[in-house]
Amino acid sequence: EVVLTQSPDFQSVTPKERVTITCRASQNIGSSLHWYQQKPDQSPKLLFKYASQSFSGVPSRFRGSGSGTEFTLTINSLEAEDAATYYCHQSYSFPWTFGQGTKVEIK
Amino acid sequence: EEQLVESGGGLVQPGGSLRLSCAASGFTFSINAMNWVRQAPGKGLEWISYISSSSATIYYADSVKGRVTISRDNAKDSLDLQMNSLRDEDTAVYYCVRGRDWYFDLWGRGTLVTVSS
Numbered sequence: 001e002v003v004l005t006q007s008p009d010f011q012s013v014t015p016k017e018r019v020t021i022t023c024r025a026s027q028n029i030g031s032s033l034h035w036y037q038q039k040p041d042q043s044p045k046l047l048f049k050y051a052s053q054s055f056s057g058v059p060s061r062f063r064g065s066g067s068g069t070e071f072t073l074t075i076n077s078l079e080a081e082d083a084a085t086y087y088c089h090q091s092y093s094f095p096w097t098f099g100q101g102t103k104v105e106i107k
Numbered sequence: 108e109e110q111l112v113e114s115g116g117g118l119v120q121p122g123g124s125l126r127l128s129c130a131a132s133g134f135t136f137s138i139n140a141m142n143w144v145r146q147a148p149g150k151g152l153e154w155i156s157y158i159s160s161s162s163a164t165i166y167y168a169d170s171v172k173g174r175v176t177i178s179r180d181n182a183k184d185s186l187d188l189q190m191n192s193l194r195d196e197d198t199a200v201y202y203c204v205r206g207r208d209w210y211f212d213l214w215g216r217g218t219l220v221t222v223s224s
Binding site for chain 1: 151152153154157166168169202208209210211212214215216217
């Protein structure tokens with residue numbers, strides 16, 4: 001099973017700051033890594049597919065990067081609406097797995 | 108509008124059974140793989156089952172294997188999850204999720220399953 005480890009678990013950030021979330025895979029998964037955003041009391045939403053391909057409607061301040069075992073989600077100039085928990089997900093092999101999540105709070 | 112609507116959640120005793128359903132609308136259901144993903148209260152996301160568009164390929168997470176059965180009816184645009192021998196740790200919101208090229212691009216709002224005596 002591919003284990004995904006996100007860091008940090010929690011981040012408290014002021015608006016306009018940059019946020020960087022890392023997702024590390026326990027083995028090489030190529031670019032089969034996707035990012036989701038889940039706001040409180042909402043379903044998750046896809047942000048990026050295959051590490052760096054943004055999904056429809058995702059603001060340009062979000063950026064996904066990485067390959068192999070290390071991946072990064074960057075939010076440039078954080079806005080209040082970005083308060084959420086962010087999850088990475090691998091589809092390299094079954095069972096598909098998620099990272100534990102990174103909660104981003106707005107100061 | 109593309110939409111997935113889950114139903115069937117509720118309170119069930121340990122050892123009991125429950126059947127979750129998901130109604131799809133606004134897109135061609137029959138050409139898409141589908142999944143169930145769950146989220147225990149205050150916890151992260153856990154993928155639990157995948158079914159291909161034709162039902163030819165099915166996968167389960169080890170945590171539910173042997174206790175749940177995923178199925179679909181392409182004529183009715185519906186997805187089901189039969190859950191048996193339920194345990195306390197199965198308490199979660201269960202999301203119906205569309206799979207596209209191995210990522211999850213459309214999620215339902217979820218249905219809450221509570222396993223408790």
